[in-house]
Amino acid sequence: MRILYFAWLRERVGLGEEQVDLPAGIADVAGLIAWLRTRGPGFEAAFAQGRLVRCAVNQDFAGPDAAIAPGDEVAFFPPVTGG
Amino acid sequence: MDAVGATIRVQTADFDIAAESRALGADRTDIGGMASFVGLVRGTASGRPISSMTLEHYPGMTERALGAIGDAATQRFELQGCTVIHRVGILLPGDQIVLVLTAAPHRQAALDGCAFLIDWLKTRAPFWKKERFADGTESWVDAREADDVTAERWGRL
Numbered sequence: 001m002r003i004l005y006f007a008w009l010r011e012r013v014g015l016g017e018e019q020v021d022l023p024a025g026i027a028d029v030a031g032l033i034a035w036l037r038t039r040g041p042g043f044e045a046a047f048a049q050g051r052l053v054r055c056a057v058n059q060d061f062a063g064p065d066a067a068i069a070p071g072d073e074v075a076f077f078p079p080v081t082g083g
Numbered sequence: 084m085d086a087v088g089a090t091i092r093v094q095t096a097d098f099d100i101a102a103e104s105r106a107l108g109a110d111r112t113d114i115g116g117m118a119s120f121v122g123l124v125r126g127t128a129s130g131r132p133i134s135s136m137t138l139e140h141y142p143g144m145t146e147r148a149l150g151a152i153g154d155a156a157t158q159r160f161e162l163q164g165c166t167v168i169h170r171v172g173i174l175l176p177g178d179q180i181v182l183v184l185t186a187a188p189h190r191q192a193a194l195d196g197c198a199f200l201i202d203w204l205k206t207r208a209p210f211w212k213k214e215r216f217a218d219g220t221e222s223w224v225d226a227r228e229a230d231d232v233t234a235e236r237w238g239r240l
Contacts, residue, residue, distance in 0.1 A: 082210025
């Protein structure tokens, strides 16, 4: 699975993109976030509860219940501020 | 002539609103009016002078999101065409950031379509701004709840 991070999440995590092998049993965005938080202080800080983190699965906005599968492109980022 | 698909561009280069207007109206005589919005980099944020602003985006999703918003506006307001150009990279105070241009048979559709496009773009297109202040410090711009409220007045996409 390809995971992308943008804006302050990218800075907090320390990388913009990575390829991960999805651990067995993770089937939705909430599960992925819970696992990512265990991967180090940068991840923990980025995904700390109460933080405003948005997600897209295969380039469409997705909520915590959205299903994910190996091969998906999942992105995490703050609320958008373009325009 | 029927509506053509939205013209969407994400680029570091500046844009020329006159050239884009001519391109949108080229070779047709059915357009009754065009409306435009140009977003600019303000020189201050929270009362502090900024030296530059950096625009980051999500390549791929950005074009998809802008295309979807452009198509939604075209359908809803029966636009004859629209152009959305959003710049990325490092911009300076006074620089142009974004252009929204709409064409329609009558003014109200062009004006409403333009407002709809910029309102939705601000809440649905994956861009992020980082301000660099004159004192060298940097800060990511927070999303404004007011922008969500403004976009919601149009109902769902």
